[in-house]
Amino acid sequence: MAYLFLSYDDYETGGVDAEDGEAVLLIQPGGRIPRFATIGPAGTTGRSLWRFGPCEEKVPVEFRIDLSPVPAEVEHEFEKYGTIDASDYLGGRPGYSEWAGVEAPWRFFFCLAGTDLDERYFLNFAHGYGYAYLSPDRLEGRFRWEAA
Template identity: 45%
Template sequence: MPGLSAGCRSVASVTSEPTGRAAGPYDAAFLPRLRMTFRATREPVTEPVSKFGGQPVWLAAPAWPVHPRSGEPLVFIGQFRVPGEEVRLAYLFLHEEGVVMGGDTPEDGEAVVLVQPGGRRPAFASIGSPGTQGRTLWRWGPDYTEVPVEWLTELSPLPPELDEAANRAAAFSRYLRGDGPDVEYPEEDWPRDFLGGEAVYPNNHASGIDSSWRFLCQFEDRGEGEEDPFFLNFGYGSGFLFLSPDHLEGRFLWDCG
């Protein structure tokens, strides 16, 4: 598939690297901070690259999570390359009910991050029987029908002014948590979809995420506009993906202001 391979090389051309200095979800575990943008695929993606939608590109045995009580398969949201030398993916699955996504807490089983190869399955995750497969990410189509989608995630350097705006927003959150000096509220806009750097939390806290987790990426919800690539509902907020220090286990949190 010449076209797909060329596209995958483009997606992987810029990377963020582990800093080794993060002590929790408020620190920069990966640098530099990179903008995430989305590009439609011409063919189904079969390579281990970051993407939203489509089908998981499993790097070990398939393991589709299901709802811990109903047994309904969770929706596949996307997969994310884990920074580092080894090719490793973090797969995100969310429960959806009435277009509300992701549950109430990071460990209620309605948001599951799996890491392959060699990853640890979260203790709260319920995995379906062999052959289980659920829905994938979608967008609204004609007459409000759900149209499955697949978008490659491209990483690119942020303009310095946007990177600095995100740093100022994170610094203001540190001040409100009592973890940093008094700083002014940033008036400028900061990026909403990015990997690496410090996260920008709508309510200044990573609720339910303790100091054992490292921030990987964040992305805002979308889907009401005709040009939006897919539908995600976090209450007009953002989703946040975290990794363990050894990059073998993951968590997900959504939050809105």
């Protein structure tokens, strides 16, 4: 299980540097807390995924993601070109590896696309993508985004 915590500042979500502390990807159970992560005391509130409520207030949201197999034609495209034309995906390779920003031996984990203010939740990657990586032993994560 991976928990992604993103900072929020001026409508930008998380950081562009995988180790600046603006984005923390925690792997549980048994994972390591990255050295740059700031963890507050139990019971305190911190970073949260959110959307705008009816009066334009920030309303925290949580989502559980259920995965399903990729359709055969998409799998074929991935095998042929090494990437897929999809916004959010798990595994494989980053669609824009030159932007991914985390070098080997870290392993690509998933990609998220930014969202708009009127969607179920808000992620602003400046019209770009967010990339998650796992350490070689899969006990520590990194996340960063890159603008389009």
